[in-house]
Amino acid sequence: MCDLVSGAPMITYGRHQFPGKLFVVEGTDGSGKSTQLALLHQWLKAEGYPVFFSEWNSSPLVKDTTKRAKKRHLFTPASFSLLHATDFADRTERDIIPPLKAGAIVLADRYIYTAFARDVARGCNRDWVRAVYSFAVKPTMAFFFRAPLDIAIDRIVSGRPNLKYYEAGMDLGFADDPEESFTIFQGKILEEYDRMVSEFGLTVIDASRSIERQQREMRLMISQHLNRRRSKSH
Amino acid sequence: MEQEEYSGKLIVIEGTDGVGRSTHIAMLRTWLESRGHAVLDTGMTRSVLAGRGLKEAKTGHTLGRLTMQLFYATDFIDRLENEMLPALRSGFVVLTDRYIYSALARAEVRGIDSAWIRSIYGMALVPDVVFYLRIQSPQQLVERVLASGRGFDYWESGMDLGLGEDFYDSFIAYQTRMLRVFDRMSAEFGFHVLNASRSVRSVASDLRRSVAKIVDETSTSDETSHPPDKVAPINIKDVPKKALG
Numbered sequence: 001m002c003d004l005v006s007g008a009p010m011i012t013y014g015r016h017q018f019p020g021k022l023f024v025v026e027g028t029d030g031s032g033k034s035t036q037l038a039l040l041h042q043w044l045k046a047e048g049y050p051v052f053f054s055e056w057n058s059s060p061l062v063k064d065t066t067k068r069a070k071k072r073h074l075f076t077p078a079s080f081s082l083l084h085a086t087d088f089a090d091r092t093e094r095d096i097i098p099p100l101k102a103g104a105i106v107l108a109d110r111y112i113y114t115a116f117a118r119d120v121a122r123g124c125n126r127d128w129v130r131a132v133y134s135f136a137v138k139p140t141m142a143f144f145f146r147a148p149l150d151i152a153i154d155r156i157v158s159g160r161p162n163l164k165y166y167e168a169g170m171d172l173g174f175a176d177d178p179e180e181s182f183t184i185f186q187g188k189i190l191e192e193y194d195r196m197v198s199e200f201g202l203t204v205i206d207a208s209r210s211i212e213r214q215q216r217e218m219r220l221m222i223s224q225h226l227n228r229r230r231s232k233s234h
Numbered sequence: 235m236e237q238e239e240y241s242g243k244l245i246v247i248e249g250t251d252g253v254g255r256s257t258h259i260a261m262l263r264t265w266l267e268s269r270g271h272a273v274l275d276t277g278m279t280r281s282v283l284a285g286r287g288l289k290e291a292k293t294g295h296t297l298g299r300l301t302m303q304l305f306y307a308t309d310f311i312d313r314l315e316n317e318m319l320p321a322l323r324s325g326f327v328v329l330t331d332r333y334i335y336s337a338l339a340r341a342e343v344r345g346i347d348s349a350w351i352r353s354i355y356g357m358a359l360v361p362d363v364v365f366y367l368r369i370q371s372p373q374q375l376v377e378r379v380l381a382s383g384r385g386f387d388y389w390e391s392g393m394d395l396g397l398g399e400d401f402y403d404s405f406i407a408y409q410t411r412m413l414r415v416f417d418r419m420s421a422e423f424g425f426h427v428l429n430a431s432r433s434v435r436s437v438a439s440d441l442r443r444s445v446a447k448i449v450d451e452t453s454t455s456d457e458t459s460h461p462p463d464k465v466a467p468i469n470i471k472d473v474p475k476k477a478l479g
Contacts (some may be wrong), residue, residue, distance in 0.1 A: 010300070010347040061297060062305070065287030074283045078357065079312045083284065086304035093298030131353040135300050 014138045020100035021225055022137055024111040026193070027145030028186055029167075030155030031207045032214070036145070037109050039215050040222070044105055049226070052099040056110030059090035070166055080166070081119040085132050088115065096137055105226075112136045113144070113196055121188035122172060140225055143218060144197060147207035149190055153183055242322035243448055244359060246333040249367035250412045251390040252378040253430045254437070258367070259329050261438050262445060266327055271449055274321040276313050277331030283312035292389060299344050299394075306337050307354050314358065322359075327449055334358045335423065339415040343408065344395065362448055365441060366416065366425035372409035374431055376402070 023040070025033035037053075044051045057066065066083060069075050075083070099106050112133045119129045147155075157163070157179060165171065168178040169185030196202055203221065205214050245262075247255045256277075263273045279288050288305045291297045297305070318328050334355040341351040369375055379386060386401035388394070392408025393401065420427055428440055 010345060010350065012347060012350070059301070061291045061294075061301065062287065064290075065284055069283055074312070076311070076315050078315065079283055079308055082304060082308040082311055082354075086284075086301055086308055089300040089304045090298060093301055094296075128353070128356070131350065132304075134350055135347075 010135060012134045013136055016097075016100075016137045018097070018100035018137070019103040020106060021140040022096065022100060022106045022108065023222060024108040024113075024139045024142045025145065026111060026113045026117075026142060026202065027207065028147065028149075028152045028189055028193070030152045030159070031145035031147045032211065033143070033145040033207075034109055035211065036143075036205075036214055036218060037107055039211075040218060041107055043219060044107075050099075050102070050104040052095065052104050052106045054091055054095040054106060054108045056108075056114055057084070057087055059087040059094075061090050062087040070164070073165060073171065075166065075171065077119065077122040077124050077172075080122060081115065081124050081129060081132065084115055084119075088112065088133065089135065092136060100137065108139070111139060111142065113142065113193065113200065113202065116196060117189045117192035120192050121185060122169065141221065142200065142202045143205050144193055144202040145205050145207040145214075146193070149183075149187055151208060152190075153186060157182070240319070240322040241325040243327045244318065244322060244330070244361040245327060245445060245448065246330050246335075246361045246364040247367065248332055248335050248364055248416070248425065249430060250369065250375065250409055250416065251387075252375045252382070253367040253369050254378075254434060255331050255367060257434060258438060258441055259331050262329055262441060265442060266329075266445070266449065269449075272321075272324070272326045273329060274317060274326045275329040275331070276317050278306065278336065279309055281309040281312035282316065284309040297394075299346060303337070303341050303344075303346055303351060304354075306340075310334065310337065310355070311357065318359070330361075333361060333364065335364065335416070335419055335425075339412055339419065342415050343392070343411045363444065364423060364425045365444070366420055366427045367430035367437065368416070368420075368427050369413070369430050372406045372413065375409055376405065379405070 025037045027033045041051055041053055057063075062083065066087065069079075069083065096106055096108070115133060116126075116129055120126050163178045163182050168182040170178060170181055172181070172185065174184040175181040193202075197204060205217065207214065247259055249255050259275055259277075263275055266273050279285050284305060288309050291302075291305060318330065321328050337355065338348075338351055342348055379390075386405055388401075390408075391401045391405040392411075393404050395404070395408060397407035398404035419425070426444060428437055430437055
């Protein structure tokens with residue numbers, strides 16, 4: 001097959017070798033992961049590293065399709081999964097691989113584990129979803145912000161009184177009431193995250209502790225990866 | 235995907251660009267309807283969900299290889315779940331202009347891991363028949379491209395692969411590879427091969443004869459229950475069968 005093509009063959013999970021580093025944050029909505037990532041971003045920039053930030057659902061190619069599908073309730077679990085995978089592939093090809101090749105630090109707010117947790121909670125087959133995303137670059141470290149379910153739900157529901165249709169998993173028939181449906185859906189998502197901790201070696205951060213303490217912990221772990229890289233280049 | 239029974243027929247027309255697929259589908263549709271069959275025709279990039287977005291993405295030149303495969307897969311699954319399956323359950327004859335095989339071929343010539351792309355399409359239904367409109371050489375396609383007056387298309391010429399200096403060279407190199415992959419798949423998936431270098435009329439009459447056999451087979455054996463065996467997903471190793479909720 002490879003003789004047919006001028007470019008390099010497709011590389012699968014864990015096989016990429018890049019000079020850059022990829023750090024990702026994961027967790028349910030309201031777990032505080034984006035706040036922590038923003039703080040990391042500031043710190044790494046101040047330290048003089050080239051940093052590139054990449055966010056879930058941010059592909060300019062896919063954006064309009066996703067928006068329309070959400071508005072008009074066009075998704076099934078499978079098409080929801082595949083369109084998000086399309087979005088992620090564009091991010092990978094555009095925002096993740098090129099900066100990593102250039103030796104930058106890439107910070108990703110949500111990564112493949114979001115899809116694994118959510119799509120499985122939405123009824124897709126666990127192995128199938130993993131196969132779909134097998135083109136992803138394996139992160140240097142993946143932080144999972146674990147908050148007790150009731151705290152996470154409180155944070156979201158209090159901040160946003162109107163839960164969106166897919167956010168609450170309303171198409172899945174868990175419950176008629178959006179808040180109840182959301183609670184059941186998030187519970188299933190959390191279960192999936194928990195089983196991925198050992199499967200993918202996620203680094204668990206206790207999201208119920210203070211922001212400062214979480215950030216200190218993360219910086220300490222991340223700097224170990226950066227130091228090693230610096231000393232190697234000497 | 236759950237195993238399920240349906241009474242319609244899924245008929246696929248495959249072939250490289252410019253072999254006359256859409257012409258034959260239009261003719262088959264008219265002919266089937268005149269014989270009293272309800273017909274749904276569908277084709278790549280025609281989904282409600284992703285069709286427009288995919289076409290827009292293809293007009294720019296920023297569509298990466300992996301992104302393109304997944305966008306096509308999204309388009310496919312939407313048409314499968316929302317168009318083809320409901321129509322098949324209602325007893326329609328579904329005519330589809332390309333199916334997963336074009337997607338697999340395009341991925342393969344772009345160096346995409348074949349286990350990966352096949353696992354994604356593992357959710358597809360096995361069609362009742364795949365007609366492969368086969369042309370002898372890419373030069374014959376060139377004649378059709380020129381005759382159509384629309385000129386060479388960026389993607390049909392595989393320009394994203396950097397195979398040739400210009401559209402012509404690239405088109406020949408790309409379509410040659412596509413033909414090679416199609417020929418290999420033809421044996422693997424048991425395509426019904428039709429020589430598309432002949433006149434439209436003779437290809438059309440071959441198609442009708444074969445389609446008649448397939449659609450008549452149900453209408454006559456309607457009462458005698460024979461278990462439809464065609465819902466088994468494409469047999470791909472290590473792919474879970476239940477991909478959908």
